Amino acid sequence: MRFLTVLAILFVFTACGGGGGGSDSDSPPPQQATWLINSDQVVDGGPGKDGIPSIDNPTFINGDQATYLIDSDLVIGYLVNGAARAVPHAIVDWHEVVNLQENGDSAVLSYCPLTGTAALWDAPASSTNKEFGVSGLLYNSNLILYDRETDSNWSQMLQQSVNGELIRQTATVQTVIETTWLTWRTMYPETLVLSDNTGFSRDYQTYPYGSFRTDSNLLFQVANEDARLHPKERVLGILNGGLNKVYPIDQFSAGVQVINEAISNESFVVIGSSDLDIAIAYNSTASDGTLLQFTAIESSLPIVMQDNEGNQWDIFGKAVSGPRENEQLARISDFTAYWFAWVAFFPSADIHSF
Amino acid sequence: MLRYKSYLWIALSLLVIGKNRPVFAATCSCAGVSLSSSIQLNNFEPQVLDLSVHVTQSDISKLVSGRDTVNDETLRNRETETYLLQASYGITENFAVTGVMSWVEHSRSIGSSQSPSERSSGMGDSLVVASYSFAKITPFTSHGFALGLGLRIPTGEDSNGSPITFAEDLQPSQGAWGSSLWFNYQYALDQQASFTVFIDGNFSTNNSNDRGYSFDSEWNLSSGINYQLSSAWTTSVGLAYRDANPHLRQDVSIPNTGGRWLDGTISASYSINPTSSISLAYRIPVARDLNGALQFTTRDSMTLSWSSRFK
Numbered sequence: 001m002r003f004l005t006v007l008a009i010l011f012v013f014t015a016c017g018g019g020g021g022g023s024d025s026d027s028p029p030p031q032q033a034t035w036l037i038n039s040d041q042v043v044d045g046g047p048g049k050d051g052i053p054s055i056d057n058p059t060f061i062n063g064d065q066a067t068y069l070i071d072s073d074l075v076i077g078y079l080v081n082g083a084a085r086a087v088p089h090a091i092v093d094w095h096e097v098v099n100l101q102e103n104g105d106s107a108v109l110s111y112c113p114l115t116g117t118a119a120l121w122d123a124p125a126s127s128t129n130k131e132f133g134v135s136g137l138l139y140n141s142n143l144i145l146y147d148r149e150t151d152s153n154w155s156q157m158l159q160q161s162v163n164g165e166l167i168r169q170t171a172t173v174q175t176v177i178e179t180t181w182l183t184w185r186t187m188y189p190e191t192l193v194l195s196d197n198t199g200f201s202r203d204y205q206t207y208p209y210g211s212f213r214t215d216s217n218l219l220f221q222v223a224n225e226d227a228r229l230h231p232k233e234r235v236l237g238i239l240n241g242g243l244n245k246v247y248p249i250d251q252f253s254a255g256v257q258v259i260n261e262a263i264s265n266e267s268f269v270v271i272g273s274s275d276l277d278i279a280i281a282y283n284s285t286a287s288d289g290t291l292l293q294f295t296a297i298e299s300s301l302p303i304v305m306q307d308n309e310g311n312q313w314d315i316f317g318k319a320v321s322g323p324r325e326n327e328q329l330a331r332i333s334d335f336t337a338y339w340f341a342w343v344a345f346f347p348s349a350d351i352h353s354f
Numbered sequence: 355m356l357r358y359k360s361y362l363w364i365a366l367s368l369l370v371i372g373k374n375r376p377v378f379a380a381t382c383s384c385a386g387v388s389l390s391s392s393i394q395l396n397n398f399e400p401q402v403l404d405l406s407v408h409v410t411q412s413d414i415s416k417l418v419s420g421r422d423t424v425n426d427e428t429l430r431n432r433e434t435e436t437y438l439l440q441a442s443y444g445i446t447e448n449f450a451v452t453g454v455m456s457w458v459e460h461s462r463s464i465g466s467s468q469s470p471s472e473r474s475s476g477m478g479d480s481l482v483v484a485s486y487s488f489a490k491i492t493p494f495t496s497h498g499f500a501l502g503l504g505l506r507i508p509t510g511e512d513s514n515g516s517p518i519t520f521a522e523d524l525q526p527s528q529g530a531w532g533s534s535l536w537f538n539y540q541y542a543l544d545q546q547a548s549f550t551v552f553i554d555g556n557f558s559t560n561n562s563n564d565r566g567y568s569f570d571s572e573w574n575l576s577s578g579i580n581y582q583l584s585s586a587w588t589t590s591v592g593l594a595y596r597d598a599n600p601h602l603r604q605d606v607s608i609p610n611t612g613g614r615w616l617d618g619t620i621s622a623s624y625s626i627n628p629t630s631s632i633s634l635a636y637r638i639p640v641a642r643d644l645n646g647a648l649q650f651t652t653r654d655s656m657t658l659s660w661s662s663r664f665k
Binding site: 033042043044045050148199201203207210212217218219220221 | 428467515518524608647
């Protein structure tokens with residue numbers, strides 16, 4: 001009887017799970033096992049795929065209805081056919097991805113609270129399902145999105161699909177301006193802003209990651225660390241040709257400051273202000289090949305600079321007056337990020353000396 | 355007189371065997387099993403082997419912000435099943451050794467997502483506890499008190515997940531060594547010891563695994579009443595309190611981990627024969643105060659146990 005009892009116990013244990021451990025019995029198809037990045041550095045952030053819910057049916061309201069925002073709250077601003085839209089950090093801290101549909105065009109706005117990076121991409125033209133979601137994976141602490149059409153994974157900071165059917169495809173990037181709600185509303189008083197009535201039960205007045213925004217700690221390992229700046233210093237980073245350079249936002253002058261750069265055969269203009277909490281950069285060569293020189297214009301937001309021909313340009317790099325009116329300065333690869341995130345992806349960055 | 359004493363010893367033995375305080379899994383979605391709740395320190399006899407199997411199913415789908423329940427629109431379903439094999443051997447009248455092995459199965463699905471559910475399974479951590487009994491309840495002694503010292507051994511799997519390794523809360527094992535201190539106090543309210551009150555407590559601390567992740571430390575305190583309804587049936591009700599530090603990664607506190615839980619427990623045991631019993635236990639949250647902005651925690655858990663004594 002005793003022997004049978006012991007035998008029964010052992011049977012129970014060996015019967016559990018088929019006698020061996022493992023995970024998710026469905027192995028991924030071979031092509032999905034290929035990563036453009038080091039897959040050993042891709043980590044499971046914890047919530048699981050779509051565990052952080054994207055906002056798929058965003059509602060925008062008038063700016064004066066956004067009573068949940070205060071002047072110093074950071075927002076991600078963009079234009080839709082000239083009309084201003086803002087998405088507050090307070091909301092995307094919780095959702096990270098907002099699928100946008102306006103005037104028949106689809107786009108995805110993403111924000112990674114762990115790297116302080118925002119991006120606006122056009123949805124892939126070939127897709128029927130143009131939505132993106134949060135994969136739950138991280139690379140260098142940065143958000144990896146996935147598209148719901150092909151289930152391909154996209155690195156937000158590399159702006160490229162790094163795994164799946166669309167591997168190597170680059171995102172079509174649109175300009176966003178990260179700044180305070182006050183600055184954005186000053187520039188675009190008619191702006192619409194994402195409503196906090198998202199359909200999810202989240203306290204948008206609470207930041208979900210404790211003291212992460214200001215402390216010097218990292219929650220996930222990164223490939224490269226650099227102590228020249230505080231890890232959470234917000235910088236405008238520029239990748240242009242062989243150039244890798246950052247401009248700490250709080251080191252710009254209080255008013256609008258314009259920096260004309262010519263580095264390694266690349267000419268670009270950097271616009272920033274510490275008080276306005278804003279920084280952006282554009283190619284300073286006009287569409288006809290003319291190299292323009294810019295000076296700052298104060299107190300005329302969204303107009304921020306004037307060139308040597310007398311044209312005035314706004315924060316989105318559009319000429320609003322002068323001979324080149326309605327011309328658009330070309331984008332360069334630039335976005336705002338925490339310092340630690342920028343150098344994790346793009347090591348040995350130069351730091352602008354103000 | 356002898357027959358009366360025999361009846362008393364039989365009743366006490368049944369109480370001891372039948373009073374299975376079953377295992378409860380973690381009240382957070384963390385790896386493996388919170389083995390700290392699994393040990394009964396003072397219910398052993400010299401040169402006697404106590405063997406038990408505990409199967410626990412936990413629903414870890416409750417979304418909480420601090421003290422408040424939050425509606426989960428992602429329709430997450432998160433469950434953990436743990437299988438524990440526990441063996442205790444009384445080396446002397448006062449000294450015993452207990453070993454626990456575990457097998458853990460996790461599953462997670464996001465109902466609002468088109469993605470398939472994720473599962474992991476494997477050997478979990480093991481536990482070895484040496485305990486010393488300073489006093490035991492007998493027909494002549496109404497108090498029982500024991501202390502224990504435990505070692506958590508990372509015997510299990512902690513790298514499940516393909517092609518990307520799952521986060522720690524979906525791993526069967528913590529992958530790290532740990533240590534624990536235990537105490538148990540019992541008091542019999544009547545001479546037949548049909549009514550006993552108990553207080554259990556333990557403090558455990560855990561090192562970091564190979565990925566630099568640690569579940570850090572926690573302490574548990576439970577108290578309740580056992581009541582012997584008949585020679586075969588025993589019931590138990592109580593409260594269990596848990597206080598867990600935030601987890602650490604590379605010595606940095608991870609937001610939205612750790613907190614304090616107060617759970618209610620109820621169980622019923624049936625003695626099949628003088629040496630074997632089965633029991634069913636249920637654990638449900640009474641109150642909690644969890645760290646951070648949002649955490650998933652246990653909605654409830656149920657444990658089925660079987661125990662047997664071998665002389």
